[in-house]
Amino acid sequence: AQKITQTQPGMFVQEKEAVTLDCTYDTSDPSYGLFWYKQPSSGEMIFLIYQGSYDQQNATEGRYSLNFQKARKSANLVISASQLGDSAMYFCAMRERVLGYGGSQGNLIFGKGTKLSVKP
Amino acid sequence: DTAVSQTPKYLVTQMGNDKSIKCEQNLGHDTMYWYKQDSKKFLKIMFSYNNKELIINETVPNRFSPKSPDKAHLNLHINSLELGDSAVYFCASSQDRGAGNTIYFGEGSWLTVV
Numbered sequence: 004a005q006k007i008t009q010t011q012p013g014m015f016v017q018e019k020e021a022v023t024l025d026c027t028y029d030t031s032d033p034s035y036g037l038f039w040y041k042q043p044s045s046g047e048m049i050f051l052i053y054q055g056s057y058d059q060q061n062a063t064e065g066r067y068s069l070n071f072q073k074a075r076k077s078a079n080l081v082i083s084a085s086q087l088g089d090s091a092m093y094f095c096a097m098r099e100r101v102l103g104y105g106g107s108q109g110n111l112i113f114g115k116g117t118k119l120s121v122k123p
Numbered sequence: 124d125t126a127v128s129q130t131p132k133y134l135v136t137q138m139g140n141d142k143s144i145k146c147e148q149n150l151g152h153d154t155m156y157w158y159k160q161d162s163k164k165f166l167k168i169m170f171s172y173n174n175k176e177l178i179i180n181e182t183v184p185n186r187f188s189p190k191s192p193d194k195a196h197l198n199l200h201i202n203s204l205e206l207g208d209s210a211v212y213f214c215a216s217s218q219d220r221g222a223g224n225t226i227y228f229g230e231g232s233w234l235t236v237v
Contacts (some may be wrong), residue, residue: 006204018130032222034222035222036224038225038226040228042164044232046211046230046231047229047230047231048213048215048224048228049228050226050227050228050229053223053225055222055223058236074185087202090226092164094166096224098221098223098224098226099222100222101219101220101221108168108171108178108220109171109220109221109222110156110178111156111158111215111226112168112170113165113166115163115164115165116164116165118132
């Protein structure tokens with residue numbers, strides 16, 4: 004079963020508007036971390052924001068915020084005031100605890116990504 | 124200063140050759156990784172290496188072998204390259220394997236097998 008689901012293969016947003024990129028996850032571990040990464044056309048993977056499963060407040064980093072709804076197992080990324088430089092692939096990812104043999108090895112599991120295009 | 128650096132960035136080679144990709148991190152992290160990104164942009168773990176403990180993804184062919192001379196370096200050696208090995212390979216590192224620790228990636232190595 005897919006552990007990270009990003010249902011939007013591609014999205015368009017007008018410059019200066021806000022955009023929400025969807026991410027749902029699946030885990031039975033109560034302790035996990037959720038991450039968003041940006042991959043511009045140049046190819047590097049840039050860490051954007053982190054949310055811990057026990058965090059009470061939604062994470063924010065500048066124009067990025069994470070809308071964390073634990074009961075719904077969703078961790079949507081909100082980008083405010085989109086800029087042309089925000090055009091990129093965005094990946095949602097999850098780390099579970101290391102559970103040993105046959106269980107999670109604590110690696111980062113990625114969704115398939117959402118390609119965001121910002122229009123001038 | 125680049126936190127996670129990998130070389131070469133681009134590599135074009137013929138089928139059957141053996142090649143290596145080098146990776147170094149200057150973050151003082153205990154755990155290093157190799158990820159593969161396929162043509163559909165899907166990222167998948169290949170290996171993680173934590174304090175001399177190697178965790179292998181079962182789906183990785185044994186033509187791929189990681190080598191870690193020390194905690195700051197994790198190189199990837201590939202034997203008998205095949206067309207299907209063409210991909211982007213990312214080296215990464217994190218403080219340790221804790222769920223809350225961010226994994227930082229290198230810039231990627233574009234491997235093309237012809």
